[in-house]
Amino acid sequence: MAKFIFRETQRFNQTWIWAILVLVTGITFYGIFTQPVEGWDIIIPIIILGLVFMLFVSLQLKTRIDENGLSFSYFPLISQRKYSTDQIKKLELIEYNSLTKFGGWGIRFNFAMWGYNVGGKHGLIVTLKDKKFLIGTQKPEEMQKAIKQFEELKSA
Template identity: 40%
Template sequence: MANYIFKETQRFTQWWLWLLLFGVLTVVLWPLLGQEALDPSELRGIGIGLVTVLLAMVLLYSMKLETRIGNGRLQYRFTPFFWRWRTYDWGDIQSMELKTFDSLKDYGGWGIRTNFEHWLYNVRGNRGLLIRTKDKTFKLGTQKPQEAARIIQEFEAFKSQNHGG
């Protein structure tokens, strides 16, 4: 086995998403511009809107999907939702394949999603590794499909050597 290591860290860096959030922030702050005086209820509403948008921005900025595969195991985590690595030894994985999908149509969006058949952990794009274990099926989005395909070949070689195919 070549002990090839696949490492990937993905974040929500789509320009249109951040443009949308800054647009909402502008709408929330707009009443502060050009108004001589705002009554306390208006200021309270602006404050709640501002805190909500800023919390959404901080959450989105802090979210990242990290995947590590190699040395006979697969690990992933999606911070800040789970900090500990979820680890699967290759011997516990039944199959691993590269799939193309439509995150919006098939799962209703990005992030941590389910289509009631399996879980999806995806930040962007339409490619992912479909992983099947004895107890669980899940998909990890990837922006590196060529490197993922190499890991799948290494995984299949491991399975055929150690488990008779």
């Protein structure tokens, strides 16, 4: 059997998120330049907005599944985490609503598991011996192939 390698890199590219960021930036700059402010009153909001923009530009969820196991990172907040095939008890692809299940997107906790997502409605529930977590995916068909390969490796 040929080895299937699942790779996915996701970013926050939803128009509404960027529209909100641009709107908040516009309102902030309007306030800065129409009010009599000086010094740090101008610099601090510009620095904060710059940092928020840099964060959203750099955020990316990377997932990889191969015959050795699963790895993912949520750069720049979470460095690469690796789980071998032996550590993983079960992989399950689900369809879900991130807003109702986790209260939104990003890195979330719903008192049952951690969720790592950037959008979409599909996710991979990874069950380990002592915990479980969800990684969002926008490639459910390819993810299903990776799960099938994982199940075949586990049963062999």
